[in-house]
């Protein structure tokens with residue numbers, strides 16, 4: 001086991017996952033919190049042994065905490081820093097890695113402790129290849145949602161409020177606007193219905209919603225549905241740059257099966273695919289495949305489930 005692993009997340013609500021993952025490899029887990037007192041309180045109950053807390057002022061950027069966090073890392077010398085992947089966390093982690101003279105390991109497929117070192121398999125070239133990487137110095141891992149499963153934690157860890165101040169990264173906060181986000185935990189769902197560009201219109205998501213309700217499933221999607229079409233929240237897209245899921249069943253409707261998406265569903269016990277193209281790559285990666293039009297199959301399945 002490693003002696004000490006630090007965990008860091010932009011949102012305190014994601015710390016239980018990170019903490020449970022860090023516990024698999026580290027004897028001691030310390031959480032870094034940059035945020036409000038409520039975030040520190042939430043982190044304290046997420047399962048770590050201690051919390052380092054930097055209060056974040058209204059105009060402080062997340063990455064402005066590079067210098068203070070790096071200074072404490074240098075002083076404490078943990079073996080690893082697990083960072084929950086998000087845009088702001090990437091901005092901070094990249095700067096910390098540069099200061100610490102280490103590299104970030106991202107787009108992870110797997111992680112293991114081998115001969116006292118963290119060994120990861122990471123996707124590269126947009127998922128076309130897998131690279132095995134072993135950390136030598138500080139191991140910095142970007143962890144996607146659902147990569148680790150949260151576990152129930154008891155007790156409260158002590159919170160050490162840090163006096164060191166943020167240092168402006170050069171960017172200035174001009175305005176803050178609320179982005180609409182959805183609270184969805186695809187990583188914990190037992191069944192997920194995933195929809196791809198086979199869907200012709202946003203309104204047709206109702207078909208998938210009806211089926212998901214009948215199955216008691218969560219709804220996910222491919223990246224183009226969330227980021228190109230903006231039909232669903234970004235939290236719902238699955239894959240190498242999105243959520244990693246481990247449901248009992250993943251139902252893929254109108255999903256072609258590109259590697260960047262399929263990496264995110266590799267942990268599913270059963271994959272069922274519906275696609276109208278018999279040559280779609282997903283048919284080589286699923287357990288059950290149905291060549292058909294999702295506009296016919298989804299309502300028919302919903303109908304059967306509702307009657308049963």
Ligand SMILES: Cc1cc2nc3c(=O)[nH]c(=O)nc-3n(C[C@H](O)[C@H](O)[C@H](O)COP(=O)(O)OP(=O)(O)OC[C@H]3O[C@@H](n4cnc5c(N)ncnc54)[C@H](O)[C@@H]3O)c2cc1C
Nearest residue numbers: 196197198222223239240241254256260261275276277294
């Ligand atoms: C660096 C990088 C990272 C990426 N990361 C991700 C990621 O994390 N997640 C992700 O999902 N993608 C990711 N992508 C994009 C990925 O490469 C694919 O473009 C994407 O997954 C394809 O989405 P799709 O299957 O919805 O669309 P398409 O590939 O367009 O497939 C649509 C499918 O729907 C079928 N279809 C059409 N009409 C119907 C119908 N009526 N009934 C049934 N089937 C129908 C078609 O036959 C087709 O197979 C990434 C790409 C890059 C370069």
